[in-house]
Amino acid sequence: MKLILVSPPFGEKGQKSKGLPIAPPVLEYLAGLTLQVRPDVTVELVDANKEQFNPDQADADLISFTVLTPQAPWVYRMADRLRQMGRQVLLGGIHVTALPDEAGRHADAIVLGEAEEIWGALLDDAEKRRLKPVYQGGFPELKGLSRPITNLWKTNYVYGYFQTSRGCPHRCTFCSVHEFFGGRVRTRPIDEVVAEIAQSKRRLFWGIDDNVWGVNMDYTIELYLEMGKSLRGKSWFGSGDLVSVDHPRAGELLTNARKAGLTAVLVGWESNNIGSLEEYKAVTKQGRQRRDAIKKIRDHGIEVMLFMMIGGRQDRREDYEGILKLCDELKVSAHPVMTTPFPGTQLYELYKPYLVPGLDWDSFDGNHAVFTHDDPLMSIDYREEAIVKLRAELFTIPRILGRIPQISWRGFPMSHITSWMIQYPQGRAFTQFAREREALKKTEAPG
Template sequence: MKIIYIFPPLGHAGTQVRSMPLMPPVLEYLAGLTSRVRPDADIRLINANVERFEVDELCADVVGISILTHQSSWAYRTADRLRARGVKVMLGGPHPSVLPDEAKQHADSVVVGEAESVLATVLEDVERGEMQPFYHGQLLPVDGAAFPRRDLAPGYVFRSFFTSRGCPYDCKFCATPELHGHHMRYRPIEDVILDLGSCKHKMWFCTDADSWGPNVPRYTDLFREMATSLPGIHWVGETSIASVQHPMGEEMLRWARRSGLMQVWIGWESFSDATLREYGATPKMLDEREEALKKIRDNGIDVVLFIMLGARNESLDEYQRVLEMCDRLAVTPHPVMVVPYPGTAMHQELRQDTLHFGEWDYYDGMHSILTQQGGDNLAHEEALKQLWVDSFTWPRILRRLKALPFKGFPNAHIASGIVQAALRKAFLEFRALETAKGK
């Protein structure tokens, strides 16, 4: 059986981002899961961000496309072209999982939710020519999860691993609890160690929703074992700030750095307490955010802050405030517009206040789609672009590198330099594309 898995372009309206040091985790994991249930399968992985290919030349028994919301237009067009030629298509991922009826208009089958419990059945049905319209995955324990196939797409700086699924928080802008459950499912520590040790790669990205989640003793044990069993690896992850304020937070951080953690991307969301309350994000922040941030950096770990702007009736002054606060804290911002994604509480709650509702090309984090007082949405988009320009000047990049504690040298400094340069490059490419389109 020949199977092709595709990850669509991340750029606006299906454009390639070109700067992508990380192999899309979903591709490698689907390949590993497929190899487990169908060892004889001939698998091809296509990251459409970096690989050029002709859709009309693809031949397979089935093509699977995993879709994020703003990728859906490109994915649907591609699926329609494949099906017009008689190629079977299955769609999955976050967007089809929360809008399966929409996705089914462009697919032979839609995999709703996680694939582990249904993929074997899907492929059996493909072979028999009896694909069902929907396959509903169950939230299974992640003990014994398949190892990703990391041999099918060489050349990436980072490879991925995971240690847990789920999220106990109820942020209105996030679909993770809807997709992966409100309760944490932990992968056994020995499985994580075996997975990371199964290949010689040294640079990793942890795909957990929170790389040091609410069970601080568990993560401390994990990092201690990683430091002991896997010397020489380096990794980056996404985290929240609350765990750092745990009584064991300092010990967890020390072992995290010793395990090779170079940098964390923190869901900071906003510098405004009122906006955090509106987003329902206060429980994952707790009280001493800046003190916790200082603890992370003092332990030699670099920080990037995810910050959402463009809340309803938010002042344009907030964009300059973000720049000033990040300058004061000497941290890297990753600013985006707030997006009411399908599957989130915000999606329905703000339906009447969302411009371009259901027009998924606008849900890319660079468009202001929540109504603003006076209709100043374009002004917000320009303010966001200016924030990107100002945030990633070379003098600011160098000042952040200089402010990193020597305890993290050289790994945190290398990670910070690479990521800041990559963010600068990605934005300049985005701006050049918009200029070419006459925007």
């Protein structure tokens, strides 16, 4: 039996892009899970961001896609074509779990939730061509997870990844993580995490946990302590909250995090607008003094980038300039995305009356305004133009070079190198997006 696992493209409207320098985590893990439960199955991995996926040439007993919301239209087109040719198609991922009826119309079977408890039976059914329409995954404890298979790619990646937990303790309205992973946080055994990273041939990693240090303070400190003892010459970055930096053991946490190889963290600042923070239910995850928290993290030799959303229904025009002023004041970078109400979230239900009619899911990509705003000055065109302009200004070379020395020399040289490796390519990507957007507008202009 042959299985093809496909990671869909992130490019706008399903166009192939250069992709991320990070190996698609779900595919490597599913390959490992497959070989754990059915070692006789032949597995092929396809990253459609980096290579062409032609459904007419896809020859396998089962072809599976993992789906995020903006990827759904491309996946559905591919799936429909494959099924016309008699191929069995499986869909899974957050978007599928959020909208199972929609996804089910384009697949022979869908997986809701996590795959570990049903994967073996699903593969057996696929081999017999007796797939059930729906496989309801559970929320297993994370002991004994399969190791990612990293040697099946046709392309190369700078970063690998590792996972220490699933779920998030916060309940932000814009995020579906806590629902998708069962409403509670589960952690992996520390020795299994450390062994997996130590045995990997990769040197640079992305910690894919939704929160790298906010799930359990005692667990995380012990994890980082063991990573620091066992992992030499390996570096990684991840995402985290700011409230954890208020914890009495925060100094110990950050010291051990740096020794464990953490070079940079994307922290959830979310918004400067208090109305938006309240709407997102993200006030409590900010901590008491979030500006001081940024300095504390950097003083421990770890670079910081702010995750921020802009263009929400509580935001105003001055909030765009406010992000730039904040970053200049703190000499820190930010990753601003358009506020996007994804299906399966509380924010989607809140914003549903204001969604723009007729938009397909590939507009829900963090670049497009997909809902109306009560303020006529915050039109769809204005919000889309304003975020492009903000991104361009955030990542000029002088600004990037001015931020790097703010990291304590306790992190030299890897934290400083990581800062450049994150900021410079991101600035180039935003610039390229702006150029492509401008070119598209010219081709669509009348006359």
